[in-house]
Each structure stands twice: as C-alpha cells, then as structure tokens.
Amino acid sequence: MFKRKFHAWLERYFYQPSVFDIIVSALLLPLSAIYYCIVWIKFKLSKVQKFPIPIISIGNLVLGGSGKTPLTKAIFNEFNHEFKTFIILRGYKRESKGMQIVALNGDIKCDVATSGDEAMEYATNLKNANIIVSNDRKIAINKAINLGAKLVILDDGFGKANIFKFNILLRPAKTPRLNFTIPSGVYRYPSSFYGLADFIPSSSDIIKKTTIINPQPKMVLMTAIANPSRLEFIFDKCIGHEFFADHHKFNKFECESILKNYNANSLLVTQKDYVKIKDFGLSVSILDLKTTISPNFANKIKLFIKSYQNSDKIYQTNQEGKIC
Known part of the structure; x- marks a missing residue:
C-alpha cells in the first residue's frame, strides 16, 4: 500500500506538482545540479x-x-x-x-x-x-x-x-x-x-490501435507500468483500477483479492502484466496495443542502415588496400 501511495505521489510531483512539491523541488536543486554534471561528463x-x-x-x-x-x-x-x-x-x-x-x-x-x-x-x-x-x-x-x-x-x-x-x-x-x-x-x-x-x-509517425482481448462487462484494471495515467482512455470501460509500482511481481492471492473486492468478471491487464499472471488460472482481459510506424519513420531507419552498410563496405575495401 505504501509503495502504491508513493508511486502516486511521484507522478503528481513530476507532472502536476502542488505548491509544497515545488518547494521540495527547489530544495533539491543542488542535488540535481550535481547529477546533471555527472551525466554531462559521462556523455x-x-x-x-x-x-x-x-x-x-x-x-x-x-x-x-x-x-x-x-x-x-x-x-x-x-x-x-x-x-x-x-x-x-x-x-x-x-x-x-x-x-x-x-x-x-x-x-x-x-x-x-x-x-x-x-x-x-x-x-x-x-x-x-x-x-x-x-x-x-x-x-x-x-x-x-x-x-x-x-x-x-x-x-x-x-x-x-x-x-x-x-x-x-x-x-x-x-x-x-x-x-x-x-x-x-x-x-x-x-x-x-x-x-x-x-x-x-511525432504523433503522426507512430500509429497505435488498441483492442481488448476477451472483454468482459465488469473489468477491473490492474497494472504495474510506469505512468499508468497513460491508460486513462480505458478507465471508463472499467469498474475500478489498481495501480502498482513499475515491474511489480504479482502473486495469485492479491489478484484474486482484487477480483473479489470489485466483484469483477475479469482483470484487465497490459501484455507486460499478463506475462506475470498468465499461469494463475484467473479470468483475464488483455489490452492489446498494435503499433506501426509511418513510411517517413521507416525511411529514416532505412537510410541509416543503408549508409551504415555502405560505410562498412568502404572500410573493408580500405582494409584490403584497394583504395589508397
């Protein structure tokens, strides 16, 4: 419970800080400056x-x-x-x-x-x-x-x-x-x-389509991903939601408890969550996110691969002494 509350506070602190949070942030600025310098030097x-x-x-x-x-x-x-x-x-x-x-x-x-x-x-x-x-x-x-x-x-x-x-x-x-x-x-x-x-x-370079596998009338959203507010678009399809810290390792008892507490037909989870609970034998609905990239995006990567291959051929030719 403490971890979940702390996670919720962090999301508010970083994205919607209160006056108190801004004061805390200001007090921590010397540490941020040290961290900034370490990262800059590393790069x-x-x-x-x-x-x-x-x-x-x-x-x-x-x-x-x-x-x-x-x-x-x-x-x-x-x-x-x-x-x-x-x-x-x-x-x-x-x-x-x-x-x-x-x-x-x-x-x-x-x-x-x-x-x-x-x-x-x-x-x-x-x-x-x-x-x-x-x-x-x-x-x-x-x-x-x-x-x-x-x-x-x-x-x-x-x-x-x-x-x-x-x-x-x-x-x-x-x-x-x-x-x-x-x-x-x-x-x-x-x-x-x-x-x-x-x-x-940009948003036009990444095309997303989300469907629900095995949708149920009474689903409770249960997830352990970073920034769960990203799933806000699905909240109105659920009777409740339970957020856990990123990469949380679920156990069968807590999953069963959530189903029971909400009197839900199924747990609605992401693919990342599903791989950790798939063997529990529970009723599960899965958020299936299909993502594709635009032709412009794909071409950027293709140009990099092509230039990489060409530079490698030139390097190999130089190594063989064919170009002086």
Missing part, C-alpha cells in the same frame, strides 16, 4: 565503439514509460523479415544475473523470472523473436552478432553513450511541469539532450 568523455552491424536505440529522457516497448515491437516487425533482428535490453527486475538469451528464432529459452517482464513480453508477442537481456549491452551485441544478427534494437539504449547507434528519442505523453533533472524533476537526462537525437517521432 562527454565516452569513447564510442562502432559495431559491424547497425544498431537502433529507442530511448527517452524522463523516468518511466514513454511508449518504448510498443515502438520497439513495431520496428522489429518492420525490419526482421529483411534483417535478422535482435532486441537487447537490461531485463529490469529479473531474478537472473549476467547475460541471458530469452528467445532465439521464436523459441523461448527461459521463464519470466529469468528474463524480466518486458523481455518476456517481446518473446511471447513477436514472431521469430530474438531477445537478449544483459546489463552489459556490448557483450550482448557481440553475442547477437555471433548468433547471426544483422540489426540490433536497444530498448532504453540512449544512455549507452559509448555505443555508436541511431538514437530515437520519445517525448512523454504529458510534458513535465518542472524542467529539471532528478531529484528536482523527472528528467534522468537533461532536456537539452533532445538535441542529441537522430530522430524524434
């Missing part, structure tokens, strides 16, 4: 490594979600038929250590505890999925290359300033009220870093 001093295959990064500058997961799915679906594509992510809140292959050519290699919820969402929702989780993205990229990867997508990869990549940055659906880095504001990277993006999609 400034990073030695960039270029890998032999193109790498696409999906990222954002703020804490919490901005739609990285559905966009990563959309880009995978767009390009995997032409280039064997791997999705690499940290696997936040997973119970495993080191690098783990979650899925290879659609064959799921581990359970959700080992992979983390986001990685398992990719593994179960993408055809011919290739998914690796690792705290060290460079090790994972090299593993993907050894497994035949021709394209890598880094989920939440913007902060990896030491990797050469095409940086796609997403803006949050709601603009933060306070334009500061944490803890005074919601920015984990300074807002000026939008200038480091290779592409910032």
Whole structure:
C-alpha cells in the first residue's frame, strides 16, 4: 500500500506538482545540479565503439514509460523479415544475473523470472523473436552478432553513450511541469539532450490501435507500468483500477483479492502484466496495443542502415588496400 501511495505521489510531483512539491523541488536543486554534471561528463568523455552491424536505440529522457516497448515491437516487425533482428535490453527486475538469451528464432529459452517482464513480453508477442537481456549491452551485441544478427534494437539504449547507434528519442505523453533533472524533476537526462537525437517521432509517425482481448462487462484494471495515467482512455470501460509500482511481481492471492473486492468478471491487464499472471488460472482481459510506424519513420531507419552498410563496405575495401 505504501509503495502504491508513493508511486502516486511521484507522478503528481513530476507532472502536476502542488505548491509544497515545488518547494521540495527547489530544495533539491543542488542535488540535481550535481547529477546533471555527472551525466554531462559521462556523455562527454565516452569513447564510442562502432559495431559491424547497425544498431537502433529507442530511448527517452524522463523516468518511466514513454511508449518504448510498443515502438520497439513495431520496428522489429518492420525490419526482421529483411534483417535478422535482435532486441537487447537490461531485463529490469529479473531474478537472473549476467547475460541471458530469452528467445532465439521464436523459441523461448527461459521463464519470466529469468528474463524480466518486458523481455518476456517481446518473446511471447513477436514472431521469430530474438531477445537478449544483459546489463552489459556490448557483450550482448557481440553475442547477437555471433548468433547471426544483422540489426540490433536497444530498448532504453540512449544512455549507452559509448555505443555508436541511431538514437530515437520519445517525448512523454504529458510534458513535465518542472524542467529539471532528478531529484528536482523527472528528467534522468537533461532536456537539452533532445538535441542529441537522430530522430524524434511525432504523433503522426507512430500509429497505435488498441483492442481488448476477451472483454468482459465488469473489468477491473490492474497494472504495474510506469505512468499508468497513460491508460486513462480505458478507465471508463472499467469498474475500478489498481495501480502498482513499475515491474511489480504479482502473486495469485492479491489478484484474486482484487477480483473479489470489485466483484469483477475479469482483470484487465497490459501484455507486460499478463506475462506475470498468465499461469494463475484467473479470468483475464488483455489490452492489446498494435503499433506501426509511418513510411517517413521507416525511411529514416532505412537510410541509416543503408549508409551504415555502405560505410562498412568502404572500410573493408580500405582494409584490403584497394583504395589508397
């Protein structure tokens, strides 16, 4: 209960601060200044490594979600038929250590505890999925290359300033009220870093369609995603909602209790939540978000891949001594 209240306060603090919250933010500004300097120095001093295959990064500058997961799915679906594509992510809140292959050519290699919820969402929702989780993205990229990867997508990869990549940055659906880095504001990277993006999609570049699988007349929304207010469009279809901290690990008892307390026919959950409760044997409805990218967006990525391939050919030719 405390965690849920704290999470609700944080969302208000970052996006709709009260007078008290603004005073707290002002008092924390010295810490934000120190944090800002550390991040700036990290980016400034990073030695960039270029890998032999193109790498696409999906990222954002703020804490919490901005739609990285559905966009990563959309880009995978767009390009995997032409280039064997791997999705690499940290696997936040997973119970495993080191690098783990979650899925290879659609064959799921581990359970959700080992992979983390986001990685398992990719593994179960993408055809011919290739998914690796690792705290060290460079090790994972090299593993993907050894497994035949021709394209890598880094989920939440913007902060990896030491990797050469095409940086796609997403803006949050709601603009933060306070334009500061944490803890005074919601920015984990300074807002000026939008200038480091290779592409910032507009609303017309990302096409979303949401349906409900197994809709029921009395559904209670239960979710453990960042910024659950993003699901506000569905609130009027539910008899209630229960929000948990991002990546919360559900247990069967609390799910049954929510169903009972609301006298609900089913739990309405996201795909990210579903992978953690699918074996509980409960009545579940699923928010199914289908995302595609515009031709303009796809062409931006295609141009990057093409230029990458051409530069690699020139490099190889130079190495062979054919061009002086």
